[in-house]
Amino acid sequence: MAEVLLSVRNLRVDLPGPGGPLPALRGIDFEIARGGTLGLVGESGSGKSMTALALMGLLPEGAKLSGSIRFEGRELVGLPESALCDLRGNRIAMTFQEPMTALNPVQPIGRQVAESMMLHRGFSRAVAEDEAVRLLDRVGLPDPRRRLASYPYQLSGGQRQRVMIALALGCAPALLIADEPTTALDATIQGQVLALLRELVEERGMALLLISHDLNAVAAAATDVAVMYGGAIVERGPATSVFRAPAHPYAKGLIAALPALEPERLAGAPRARLQAIPGSVPDLAGFGPGCTFADRCAWVIGACRAAPPPLVPVSPGHSAACIRLGDLS
Amino acid sequence: MSVFLAKRLATMVATLLFSSLVVFLVLEILPGDPAQVLLGVDGTPEQLAVLREKMGLNAPAAARYFSWIGNMLTGDFGTSYAYGVPVWSLLEERLALTVPLALVAMAMTALFGLVLGVWAAARHNRPGDLAIMGISQLGISIPNFWFALMLILLFAVKLGWFSAGGFPGWEDGVGEGLKALLLPALALATVQAAILARITRSSVIDVLQEDFVRTARAKGLGRRAVLWRHALRNALIPVITVMGLQFAELLVGAIVVEQVFTLPGMGRLVFQSIANRDLQVVKGIVILLAFMVVAVNFAVDLLYALIDPRLKASDV
Numbered sequence: 001m002a003e004v005l006l007s008v009r010n011l012r013v014d015l016p017g018p019g020g021p022l023p024a025l026r027g028i029d030f031e032i033a034r035g036g037t038l039g040l041v042g043e044s045g046s047g048k049s050m051t052a053l054a055l056m057g058l059l060p061e062g063a064k065l066s067g068s069i070r071f072e073g074r075e076l077v078g079l080p081e082s083a084l085c086d087l088r089g090n091r092i093a094m095t096f097q098e099p100m101t102a103l104n105p106v107q108p109i110g111r112q113v114a115e116s117m118m119l120h121r122g123f124s125r126a127v128a129e130d131e132a133v134r135l136l137d138r139v140g141l142p143d144p145r146r147r148l149a150s151y152p153y154q155l156s157g158g159q160r161q162r163v164m165i166a167l168a169l170g171c172a173p174a175l176l177i178a179d180e181p182t183t184a185l186d187a188t189i190q191g192q193v194l195a196l197l198r199e200l201v202e203e204r205g206m207a208l209l210l211i212s213h214d215l216n217a218v219a220a221a222a223t224d225v226a227v228m229y230g231g232a233i234v235e236r237g238p239a240t241s242v243f244r245a246p247a248h249p250y251a252k253g254l255i256a257a258l259p260a261l262e263p264e265r266l267a268g269a270p271r272a273r274l275q276a277i278p279g280s281v282p283d284l285a286g287f288g289p290g291c292t293f294a295d296r297c298a299w300v301i302g303a304c305r306a307a308p309p310p311l312v313p314v315s316p317g318h319s320a321a322c323i324r325l326g327d328l329s
Numbered sequence: 330m331s332v333f334l335a336k337r338l339a340t341m342v343a344t345l346l347f348s349s350l351v352v353f354l355v356l357e358i359l360p361g362d363p364a365q366v367l368l369g370v371d372g373t374p375e376q377l378a379v380l381r382e383k384m385g386l387n388a389p390a391a392a393r394y395f396s397w398i399g400n401m402l403t404g405d406f407g408t409s410y411a412y413g414v415p416v417w418s419l420l421e422e423r424l425a426l427t428v429p430l431a432l433v434a435m436a437m438t439a440l441f442g443l444v445l446g447v448w449a450a451a452r453h454n455r456p457g458d459l460a461i462m463g464i465s466q467l468g469i470s471i472p473n474f475w476f477a478l479m480l481i482l483l484f485a486v487k488l489g490w491f492s493a494g495g496f497p498g499w500e501d502g503v504g505e506g507l508k509a510l511l512l513p514a515l516a517l518a519t520v521q522a523a524i525l526a527r528i529t530r531s532s533v534i535d536v537l538q539e540d541f542v543r544t545a546r547a548k549g550l551g552r553r554a555v556l557w558r559h560a561l562r563n564a565l566i567p568v569i570t571v572m573g574l575q576f577a578e579l580l581v582g583a584i585v586v587e588q589v590f591t592l593p594g595m596g597r598l599v600f601q602s603i604a605n606r607d608l609q610v611v612k613g614i615v616i617l618l619a620f621m622v623v624a625v626n627f628a629v630d631l632l633y634a635l636i637d638p639r640l641k642a643s644d645v
Contacts, residue, residue, distance in 0.1 A: 056547055085551050089549035101540040102541055106638060164544075167548070
């Protein structure tokens with residue numbers, strides 16, 4: 001296996017709540033190799049974005065962070081703000097879900113893309129904007145030199161997401177966190193943006209943490225997958241293995257809920273009923289001490305609610321956090 | 330951009346025309362005959378009739394309205410009944426006091442309001458923020474005429490740093506004139522600065538929650554750099570709207586504060602003219618005030634377009 005770039009151990013985030021701290025992340029573990037792509041999937045509220053913000057050191061005010069984040073051999077938990085500022089946008093960069101609101105509406109995009117290079121590389125504005133033209137060209141924005149003076153509202157959703165990616169690439173980060181990069185986009189554009197991310201990972205040797213609730217997006221781009229539910233990772237492993245043979249009841253449900261374009265259905269065969277996971281994600285205060293999925297799980301037994309289940313291996317590199325794995329298969 | 334400008338200019342002209350009509354009609358139905366006031370109680374009906382003819386009061390209302398508008402366009406605001414001099418010469422004199430007074434007060438409002446508002450927002454819910462909010466609540470609650478009296482008591486009577494009232498004019502130099510306007514401007518600006526500080530604070534706090542602020546932080550910018558480089562310009566959009574409205578408030582407030590400081594400004598003139606039924610002067614003042622308010626709003630619209638590129642686009 002390639003050198004480990006990012007190693008997260010027992011990462012916990014507690015958010016301040018009216019009745020005491022609420023666990024948003026319940027001690028998660030994962031790793032990303034240099035140049036690797038980890039897809040983080042789960043419903044909204046499962047803790048995917050919280051994981052990203054914890055890695056960036058941009059948790060909401062009052063949030064408590066514990067555990068360990070080792071990045072390029074350096075511990076990030078407890079690092080002072082100034083050191084985190086040096087890393088952000090430089091070694092670790094992030095793109096955000098809604099590129100309309102994630103870009104400053106009153107600043108031309110050229111300046112926004114150039115800014116991180118001026119900050120971390122000490123480039124002059126002219127040099128940084130030349131570099132911005134190259135990046136915008138690379139991410140496929142047409143006529144990038146002229147586009148430097150454009151404002152976000154003058155671009156389409158797909159173009160804005162490309163600008164977000166160019167903005168994140170400025171200082172050639174070792175890790176790119178892409179939070180729902182395709183969610184706000186049309187289906188055809190989604191494929192283009194995913195293809196672009198894959199190309200960039202390949203040509204730059206950059207690692208990618210791809211956060212999405214869209215399993216198809218993750219399946220298309222990720223080498224490894226971690227499935228989150230209720231602030232915990234319930235299953236993780238190589239993408240092919242997890243998608244082909246999901247082990248955890250939640251992951252099984254998630255993958256079964258995917259509408260597939262099967263040839264026989266297109267040919268006019270009767271439609272299979274779409275499967276849904278009953279219930280919805282409870283809010284943070286609604287989880288007991290045991291398995292977070294217990295309340296929605298068809299296989300739940302008393303022991304599930306007693307203690308959080310550990311991740312146990314199901315095949316090489318593939319593990320799931322369920323005490324009933326043996327009974328399920 | 331030119332379409333945006335043209336639209337705004339047209340709105341400005343329409344507003345002025347409408348307000349001139351309102352002013353004219355209100356004074357038309359107001360009881361009291363200016364000729365009678367001028368003549369006094371001893372005048373005979375014959376004398377009154379002659380005077381009314383001379384003052385042009387017998388012409389139909391529509392004719393008088395249009396000749397009034399037409400004359401104003403050439404810079405002729407009519408003649409004061411009470412003083413017998415052109416209205417414009419009276420206005421000019423008073424404007425030289427009231428406009429600088431309102432401008433100084435506006436500058437103070439902007440300075441204190443913006444600085445304190447941004448400072449408080451950067452310390453959201455911490456002691457500095459709470460202190461500023463407490464002080465501004467106090468500032469909003471103080472009536473400006475009372476505060477003016479307190480300022481006179483402290484700075485003029487007790488400390489003797491300023492004179493208690495009056496205005497030396499601009500002949501002795503700008504410094505002396507400004508010094509005389511400082512306390513009145515402070516009295517005027519306190520409430521508005523307090524309001525502006527609160528609005529600036531909440532606007533900056535709102536903007537700091539926006540996604541693009543998180544993007545800026547994700548680039549590695551520190552909190553302060555994000556505030557100055559990204560948040561402030563976005564936060565200014567609602568703030569500037571309020572500042573435009575505040576300028577109108579300051580002009581109106583000046584009328585009261587000028588009384589307290591015995592300043593010979595527009596406020597004094599408008600009081601006297603209403604008491605004397607000196608309608609030409611009253612109409613001139615109101616139109617002038619309306620013009621200033623509309624002009625400031627026009628300037629605000631231009632500032633919007635400079636700050637927010639989207640507004641320019643949506644209007645063109």
